Amino acid sequence: MASPETDRKAGAGGSICRPPTAADRLADRVFRGLTCAFAWLTLLLIGYIVWRIGGTALPAMKRLGIGFLTGTTWDPNQQKYGILPEIWGTLYSSLLALSIGGFFGVAIAIFLSEDFLPDRIRVVLKATVELLAAIPSVVYGLWGIYILIPMIRPLANWLHVHLGWLPFFSTSLTGPGMFPAALVLSIMILPTVAAISQDALGAIPARTREAAFGLGATRWETILRVLLPTASRGIFSALVLGFGRALGETMALAMLIGNSNRLTLSLFSPADTLAALLALNFPEASNLEVGVLMYAAVILLTITLLVNIAGEMIISFSARPGGGRS
Amino acid sequence: MKATPDFTRNLTEPRALKSFILSTLTVACTLLACVPLFSVLYVLVIRGGKRFSLELFTALPPTALDTGGGIGNAIVGTLVMVGIASLIAVPFGILAAIFLAEFGQDTRIATIARFSAKTMTGIPSILAGVFAYAAVVMVTGTYSAVAGGIALSLLMLPTVMLTAEESIRMVPRIMREAAVGMGCTPSQVMWKVTLPAAMPGMITGVMLAVARAAGETAPLLFTALFSDYWIFQGGAGDLMEPTASLAVLIYNFSGMPFENQIELAWAASLVLVLMVLFLNITSRLISQRKR
Amino acid sequence: MTSSTRNNQAALPASDAAPDEVVIDCRVEKIFYGNFLAVRDSHLPILKNRITGFIGPSGCGKSTVLKSINRMNDLVRNFRFYGHIHFEGQDLYDKKVDPVTVRRHIGMVFQQPNPFSMSIYENVAFGLRLNRYRGDYDARVEEALRRAALWDEVKDKLRNNGMSLSGGQQQRLCIARAIATRPPVLLMDEPCSALDPIATRQVEELMVELKKDYTLVIVTHNMQQAQRVADRTAFFSVDITRGGRTGYLVEMGETTELFANPGEELTREYLSGQFS
Numbered sequence: 001m002a003s004p005e006t007d008r009k010a011g012a013g014g015s016i017c018r019p020p021t022a023a024d025r026l027a028d029r030v031f032r033g034l035t036c037a038f039a040w041l042t043l044l045l046i047g048y049i050v051w052r053i054g055g056t057a058l059p060a061m062k063r064l065g066i067g068f069l070t071g072t073t074w075d076p077n078q079q080k081y082g083i084l085p086e087i088w089g090t091l092y093s094s095l096l097a098l099s100i101g102g103f104f105g106v107a108i109a110i111f112l113s114e115d116f117l118p119d120r121i122r123v124v125l126k127a128t129v130e131l132l133a134a135i136p137s138v139v140y141g142l143w144g145i146y147i148l149i150p151m152i153r154p155l156a157n158w159l160h161v162h163l164g165w166l167p168f169f170s171t172s173l174t175g176p177g178m179f180p181a182a183l184v185l186s187i188m189i190l191p192t193v194a195a196i197s198q199d200a201l202g203a204i205p206a207r208t209r210e211a212a213f214g215l216g217a218t219r220w221e222t223i224l225r226v227l228l229p230t231a232s233r234g235i236f237s238a239l240v241l242g243f244g245r246a247l248g249e250t251m252a253l254a255m256l257i258g259n260s261n262r263l264t265l266s267l268f269s270p271a272d273t274l275a276a277l278l279a280l281n282f283p284e285a286s287n288l289e290v291g292v293l294m295y296a297a298v299i300l301l302t303i304t305l306l307v308n309i310a311g312e313m314i315i316s317f318s319a320r321p322g323g324g325r326s
Numbered sequence: 327m328k329a330t331p332d333f334t335r336n337l338t339e340p341r342a343l344k345s346f347i348l349s350t351l352t353v354a355c356t357l358l359a360c361v362p363l364f365s366v367l368y369v370l371v372i373r374g375g376k377r378f379s380l381e382l383f384t385a386l387p388p389t390a391l392d393t394g395g396g397i398g399n400a401i402v403g404t405l406v407m408v409g410i411a412s413l414i415a416v417p418f419g420i421l422a423a424i425f426l427a428e429f430g431q432d433t434r435i436a437t438i439a440r441f442s443a444k445t446m447t448g449i450p451s452i453l454a455g456v457f458a459y460a461a462v463v464m465v466t467g468t469y470s471a472v473a474g475g476i477a478l479s480l481l482m483l484p485t486v487m488l489t490a491e492e493s494i495r496m497v498p499r500i501m502r503e504a505a506v507g508m509g510c511t512p513s514q515v516m517w518k519v520t521l522p523a524a525m526p527g528m529i530t531g532v533m534l535a536v537a538r539a540a541g542e543t544a545p546l547l548f549t550a551l552f553s554d555y556w557i558f559q560g561g562a563g564d565l566m567e568p569t570a571s572l573a574v575l576i577y578n579f580s581g582m583p584f585e586n587q588i589e590l591a592w593a594a595s596l597v598l599v600l601m602v603l604f605l606n607i608t609s610r611l612i613s614q615r616k617r
Numbered sequence: 618m619t620s621s622t623r624n625n626q627a628a629l630p631a632s633d634a635a636p637d638e639v640v641i642d643c644r645v646e647k648i649f650y651g652n653f654l655a656v657r658d659s660h661l662p663i664l665k666n667r668i669t670g671f672i673g674p675s676g677c678g679k680s681t682v683l684k685s686i687n688r689m690n691d692l693v694r695n696f697r698f699y700g701h702i703h704f705e706g707q708d709l710y711d712k713k714v715d716p717v718t719v720r721r722h723i724g725m726v727f728q729q730p731n732p733f734s735m736s737i738y739e740n741v742a743f744g745l746r747l748n749r750y751r752g753d754y755d756a757r758v759e760e761a762l763r764r765a766a767l768w769d770e771v772k773d774k775l776r777n778n779g780m781s782l783s784g785g786q787q788q789r790l791c792i793a794r795a796i797a798t799r800p801p802v803l804l805m806d807e808p809c810s811a812l813d814p815i816a817t818r819q820v821e822e823l824m825v826e827l828k829k830d831y832t833l834v835i836v837t838h839n840m841q842q843a844q845r846v847a848d849r850t851a852f853f854s855v856d857i858t859r860g861g862r863t864g865y866l867v868e869m870g871e872t873t874e875l876f877a878n879p880g881e882e883l884t885r886e887y888l889s890g891q892f893s
Contacts, residue, residue, distance in 0.1 A: 035425035107355035136541025248450020250544035282548035308448035509721030
């Protein structure tokens with residue numbers, strides 16, 4: 001080892017500063033180019049997806065036209081296709097899921113973000129709720145078939161017998177149906193709603209809370225009158241994104257909703273959704289039918305895109321000062 | 327009238343009562359929301375657990391009236407397809423994320439790509455299958471593990487990309503400045519300082535994406551289809567054959583009228599959930615240690 | 618401190634004999650951030666083997682000028698520099714100049730200690746590896762740590778993470794990291810502002826010691842610090858007459874001279890604490 005003393009005499013003359021080698025410069029340029037190329041590729045990929053799905057759907061779109069959206073029969077033998085029941089089923093099941101999952105999600109968000117609990121328990125509960133989202137939807141489907149449906153059937157049939165004059169309870173629950181599907185769906189969107197709402201509530205500055213408490217408001221007066229209104233945009237976007245998730249969920253619905261092509265208000269009747277229609281018919285579709293299914297996929301894509309973009313826009317708007325989310 | 331306020335707590339007073347009721351309601355909601363998770367886990371262990379044996383992991387699925395059998399080929403198929411998906415989505419997502427977070431952070435292309443990725447996270451997973459069907463199955467003329475892997479990669483990509491971007495941005499500015507001040511080229515800053523510091527976050531993101539992909543069924547239904555045989559039997563062409571996966575096996579067997587198959591569906595669910603929960607919990611631990 | 622006394626003896630003659638050679642001739646005409654004129658008309662010759670201190674009220678552009686010297690400001694969006702900075706016969710703002718190479722020859726120590734999240738050894742060896750040094754790494758690392766007066770504290774834990782050190786140690790580690798490749802010039806941007814008084818004193822002693830081999834430029838918000846360590850001092854101020862907050866050089870000279878007989882009224886007012 002060279003002695004520090006001799007090295008020191010060399011002084012600044014011992015500088016080993018070098019410009020980057022040609023290889024370093026080349027590597028820099030190549031690497032940066034590569035990352036840029038992949039960013040572009042993301043856009044190209046999305047363009048290609050839209051072009052590819054749209055292109056395959058185009059013949060069917062031309063042939064079936066707008067009547068596809070309003071038709072109510074699906075009969076490959078007669079070449080008659082309509083997806084109104086599926087569009088209805090998609091929206092109806094998602095709205096049901098949103099009203100249940102949204103309520104629970106927001107309640108959980110309040111419970112977990114306002115200090116009701118010691119930190120340690122709160123962390124455990126939060127993780128548990130998040131893990132709800134980790135269970136694959138096909139497993140929820142299996143659970144729904146063999147556990148949930150038998151469990152709620154007595155209740156459903158009691159409602160049918162006693163309140164059957166209401167359109168919601170006009171049929172009995174014999175097996176799969178709208179209600180169990182929507183119930184499972186609500187479990188699946190609940191973590192999304194809870195997580196985004198928690199962010200919105202957590203982003204409210206402590207001074208806002210202190211101001212309300214300082215005026216003598218109780219905890220719930222603070223929550224209902226101050227915090228929820230302040231975070232309303234964030235919570236609203238949580239609901240919109242949860243709704244978007246529900247629209248596109250496939251497996252749990254394909255397994256639980258009964259896949260029956262009918263337009264109904266009844267909660268206990270089988271129904272169908274766009275995603276379930278695709279899942280069920282694609283594997284055995286003839287070439288002609290594939291085009292029709294692609295058309296249905298385009299409709300599903302359009303609906304979910306609109307909802308998701310709306311949700312993202314609300315989030316980014318509320319990210320501005322004064323909004324609920326930072 | 328004396329105006330001394332009474333500071334003692336009074337639960338019968340309307341506002342206190344209201345507070346109490348609302349608090350109870352939220353507690354009930356939260357606990358009720360946790361019930362499905364525990365119910366699912368409980369049933370999986372009870373019903374799926376009884377088929378846990380070596381046979382489950384090594385045998386092929388039984389035919390209609392057979393007894394016994396296992397899910398070996400489905401486990402291998404899931405691993406292979408998630409592997410293909412990761413090979414595509416991880417490098418793609420991380421390279422694009424580096425551009426979004428660092429080299430091109432304020433460019434228009436970065437803004438558009440970021441927005442697209444965010445929108446992609448919300449796209450129904452079945453549409454990834456629809457695309458892979460149109461772009462791969464229709465072109466190659468066969469259901470295959472490759473088509474399934476590509477469909478899954480589309481689902482992983484936005485998650486990998488957005489979490490990687492987030493974790494690169496989280497690296498403190500002063501640390502990157504130090505590297506710049508030493509005379510690193512932008513790529514050297516990235517490789518020597520930023521990426522190592524962002525690594526735990528990126529691994530978390532990748533693991534969450536893998537966990538999600540492993541449990542996905544819809545994109546595989548009509549891209550990989552299903553198979554009753556092992557994926558590697560002949561030679562290299564096997565990736566272009568229909569391939570079994572745990573998720574599709576659960577779906578197929580759930581609707582069968584045979585007790586043996588239904589039991590296997592529960593066992594497969596247990597295996598799948600254990601895999602997914604393992605990935606989820608590990609990634610959580612990694613991201614917590616970072617703090 | 619034993620090392621500093623030993624060094625004073627060794628290097629005294631060399632320091633006295635050195636002629637006043639200008640290493641960096643910094644002529645700022647205008648520095649913009651977007652449309653905001655941050656600094657104007659400042660000529661700052663930096664002398665070899667001297668410590669030059671930049672002082673002045675906050676917002677006077679002293680840090681901006683310092684970071685312009687090694688082109689750190691290139692990282693800031695919308696940064697524009699008009700003027701010339703000559704170093705070893707080249708204009709650092711010439712189009713052909715590579716800012717990365719500039720930063721390798723002009724080291725920098727930052728306001729916040731910013732060691733990398735790697736071992737102490739690797740922190741110091743970082744620059745060596747970066748410059749593809751082929752030689753005795755252990756010796757270079759030890760020497761840099763000794764010169765940064767940190768060796769005795771860390772020699773038994775070179776494998777520990779650099780972030781595990783205390784604030785003052787971290788800053789000395791950053792100095793060791795910067796001097797390991799022996800860049801001729803070292804810029805320090807308020808290097809003691811995040812440190813406690815004891816650590817500050819250690820770093821100040823270190824600066825005085827380093828000037829035998831290096832040319833140092835330090836920015837400080839602390840007049841006493843400038844008085845203690847700087848050979849020459851540049852005083853900046855803010856011009857708010859035209860609605861903006863534009864910094865400019867008021868005057869520059871030998872520290873003792875500047876503090877004793879300031880040439881400008883503004884300098885005198887600042888030094889006597891009438892504004893800050």
